[in-house]
Amino acid sequence: MSSNLFLAEPALEVAGQKSKLGPSLGSERTLGRLEADEPCQAVYASGTVATPIPVDYSVDATDEAKLISDLIQLTKPRIVVMILVTTVATSMIAAGGWVSIGPLMLLLIATALVAGSAGGANQIWERVIDCRMARTATRPLPSSRLSTGLATAFTASIGTLGTALLWMGFGFEPAAVGLATWILYVFAYTPMKTRTSWNTTMGAVAGALPMLIGYTAFGGTLQDPTGWLLFGVLAAWQYPHFMAIAWLYRRQYAEAGFCMTTTVEPKGISAGLQSVIGSLAVALCSVPLCFPSQSLLPSVLATLAVIAATFPMFRASVRFLIERNDVTARRLLRSSLLVLPAVLAVVTTRMFW
Numbered sequence: 090m091s092s093n094l095f096l097a098e099p100a101l102e103v104a105g106q107k108s109k110l111g112p113s114l115g116s117e118r119t120l121g122r123l124e125a126d127e128p129c130q131a132v133y134a135s136g137t138v139a140t141p142i143p144v145d146y147s148v149d150a151t152d153e154a155k156l157i158s159d160l161i162q163l164t165k166p167r168i169v170v171m172i173l174v175t176t177v178a179t180s181m182i183a184a185g186g187w188v189s190i191g192p193l194m195l196l197l198i199a200t201a202l203v204a205g206s207a208g209g210a211n212q213i214w215e216r217v218i219d220c221r222m223a224r225t226a227t228r229p230l231p232s233s234r235l236s237t238g239l240a241t242a243f244t245a246s247i248g249t250l251g252t253a254l255l256w257m258g259f260g261f262e263p264a265a266v267g268l269a270t271w272i273l274y275v276f277a278y279t280p281m282k283t284r285t286s287w288n289t290t291m292g293a294v295a296g297a298l299p300m301l302i303g304y305t306a307f308g309g310t311l312q313d314p315t316g317w318l319l320f321g322v323l324a325a326w327q328y329p330h331f332m333a334i335a336w337l338y339r340r341q342y343a344e345a346g347f348c349m350t351t352t353v354e355p356k357g358i359s360a361g362l363q364s365v366i367g368s369l370a371v372a373l374c375s376v377p378l379c380f381p382s383q384s385l386l387p388s389v390l391a392t393l394a395v396i397a398a399t400f401p402m403f404r405a406s407v408r409f410l411i412e413r414n415d416v417t418a419r420r421l422l423r424s425s426l427l428v429l430p431a432v433l434a435v436v437t438t439r440m441f442w
């Protein structure tokens with residue numbers, strides 16, 4: 090099914106509405122292949138035209154600060170920070186307790202560089218289609234505050250440096266996992282976004298693989314079930330996390346031509362069901378992680394804590410399934426961002442008992 094079905098949905102008030110993008114997007118440029126670094130004009134459904142002003146970075150220190158800010162924005166820093174939170178947890182779980190601060194800092198820097206490079210490569214790939222969404226049109230590339238050449242050089246440099254640091258500091262496995270994550274995110278997930286709503290499953294795999302970077306860096310191996318349970322927690326978590334987002338931005342996704350669950354099934358029942366099942370799966374993967382040793386009492390207490398930690402996201406998912414609107418979706422998104430660190434905190438704390 091194409092996302093045009095979504096546009097035909099009268100309940101969503103965009104029936105029959107064609108994208109109002111300027112002609113330069115369709116005729117002069119091919120999606121994903123921007124010939125020149127010209128600023129795109131994003132014309133939103135409301136008719137508002139956004140034409141960002143390119144910045145000449147050579148002028149003064151303020152512009153240097155803007156350049157740095159744009160380079161940081163290119164890396165999707167908030168996602169990177171959350172990945173680092175998971176890396177701290179998985180490192181301690183693999184080590185069975187505290188880890189030395191020096192190696193941990195090196196691991197966090199290396200992981201941030203590889204993850205930031207993946208986010209940058211994704212934004213380079215999507216620099217034209219990102220013009221079509223209000224959410225992404227003001228990013229540094231669509232608005233031509235950053236040139237594609239500079240973004241590519243930066244992305245390649247930090248990716249190479251991060252992979253080298255992972256390899257030299259922690260060996261082959263974490264570096265290979267980092268590289269595999271990068272490749273899956275950039276070359277599998279990113280092109281799938283405009284083709285099939287299964288892209289979320291590919292995104293969930295790519296998004297969860299970094300769990301195995303921290304795990305293998307601090308003594309775990311890819312053969313350990315614990316590492317894959319941690320992978321399962323993050324893979325499952327991404328369904329409620331993203332289904333809320335897919336609902337909130339469903340009109341923008343549809344107008345831009347992205348194929349998401351909420352554009353192929355605009356009533357949102359599928360999104361709601363995936364959120365509920367994802368939330369249950371988070372708990373299901375977390376419980377065995379509460380039993381790292383024979384001692385029963387701490388394991389049972391940790392199990393209760395992990396169920397309590399997951400519950401807000403489960404409840405928000407059920408409410409979203411029953412009543413699909415922006416309020417329930419926003420609550421679900423907010424709870425997802427709190428529940429992941431909470432669950433990981435419980436599972437990590439269990440290592441100290």
Ligand code: HEM
Binds near residue numbers: 330331
């Ligand atoms: C299928 C996988 C995923 C998809 C499609 C996805 C998509 C998104 C999108 C589109 C946003 C922006 C929402 C907005 O602009 O309001 C977002 C926000 C966020 N995502 Fe994800 N995400 C995924 C997985 C992950 C993973 C693996 C992490 C980290 C472990 C993560 C962490 C975050 C965080 C922290 C935010 C909040 C950032 C903010 O406040 O803007 N996401 N996600």
Ligand SMILES: CC(C)=CCC/C(C)=C/CC/C(C)=C/COP(=O)(O)OP(=O)(O)O
Binds near residue numbers: 204207
């Ligand atoms: C170590 C390493 C390589 C880590 C990389 C992990 C990583 C970047 C995970 C992101 C997960 C994800 C699918 C985000 C959404 O991207 P999107 O393209 O849907 O978001 P957008 O629409 O905001 O661009």
